[in-house]
Amino acid sequence: MAEKYIIGVDGSQHSRAALDWGLKRAAQSGASVELLHVADDSFLSESVAFLSEAQEASERMLAAEREYALESGFGGTITGTAVVGHPIGEVEEASKRADLLILGAHSGNKFAGSFFGTRAVKIAAVAHCPVAVVPAEQQDDPKPGVVVGVDGSDSAKRAIAFAAEEASFRGVPLIAVYAWMPPLTPGLEYLWSEELVESQRLAADEAIAIGTAGLASRYPDLTIERRIVQSPPVAALLQAAEDADTIVLGSRGRGGIQRLLLGSVSHGVLQTLPCTTIVTRAS
Template identity: 30%
Template sequence: MSAVDLPLVVGVDGSEPSLRAVDWAADEAAMRGVPLRLVYASLWERYEGTSLAQDVVGSPSEQVRAEDIVAAAARRAARRQAGVKITTDVLAEEPEYALVRASRDASALVMGTRGRSGMVEMLLGSVSLTVAAYAHCPVVVLRGSHDNQARSATHGRIVVGVGDKAAGSAAVRFALREAELRGVELEAVRAWRCPAHETTDHPLLAGEPARLHEERAVETLQEALTDAPEHVRLRPHAVEGHPRRVLLAASHGADLLVVGARRHPEHLGLQLGRVAHGVLHHAACPVVVVPEQP
């Protein structure tokens, strides 16, 4: 199967946030012309509990089989986008392992925000964090809506965070493709800071270190966007501040926030940097984490 034929995979568990992810992914699959694969890992509730949506059961007290959950999700996707090919899988294993493995044969993997009880939509669940950290394809985590309704792209703007290694960035390539596909503007953001030890008290030299750091940030943006298609509208933006704070501010009024996460196979622990971890928890729009090579 070629890359253009790979399905869009959605992790479902019967909750309202996961069904919102189904809605969003159905729209994406229709736009991309790819199949939609709905995956339910039956041990999900062991980790975060399952608050089932009314689309799945008549009352919350009913016992529902895994097959009922994926069938309800498939019906919902078909109602939303009748022309999309839909397949379902029920896997009797831990969700993070099942979804990371499914990511090997996916164009992207979509998840709703999953938190415990009152923490839903505030902090990300452990499954979402683990999948975003180890997946082999871009992972979309739907943030920015608190009423469990999928939002169409209305802002006409995608934001991508540009890191230190701008040349060949998978996150930038992904963001450029998304902007081209949607016909929207791409805002490429590079945060910069002037270390305290580089400042000077001399009034004629006070701005020099800051200016040099800003110029380097602008050069990094130019390098990152060298191969951008001519018809994609670009907005390079060098901003002074901490990268996480800068990107969180940029997420307001954006349809997507794209960040890269470098994979270090020799390192133990979550393969997410502080910036990706922070925006996954607090961004005001859907976040895409794109694997980067070390």
């Protein structure tokens, strides 16, 4: 069955960047597209008249974005949904019927002092399908490639599988990154001998080999670049993103409070968003 992409639209520059990215990808993969506009009812009167007016405005916005999509030359199946409600809840529900959810990154949605960060971070944490967050400002002449972190966790394994399929589909290199740091205890740094550091490097070699095992046989034409970096994970991924146009991250899970937490690495990369970043679905 053909894939279905849902693209969040609101007419902004950020939304248009996501729409352009999603339409291009859908054209390549043969996926159908559903545009989704949610009129935020958080500050609206609950009266029937106000809600009706908000619904009409949402439908007008959706119609304008659908027209933009058609004028762009997209020839695939395209539908639209306009609703009034809470954006995160509505988008989470919509993600149940999608294979990929595509959102623009709104820098204005960063909440000062908020532990949860941007709206995209929240949605990525609760979505039922992978979520692609597309920055409005793209890199100048980006190098094609897909970056993924390796750390042995279940979420990383899911991310690696998605990233390998993505890189193979696009015919671009897969850059697998394993970041490590020696435990730093103030005042006890002298206990780290060269032998102990070397043992950590050997453990890193083993970890990245295990993390990418089987990919070469599954995708014989895929170029896999394995990088072991002595650096904090977020910094390592951001550095690797200088040689790629996509990062794939793993979501930690959806149970209890965890459903609102992606993990510090995914959260940190999304807050910076150096390039299009895809967060894979938690099991």
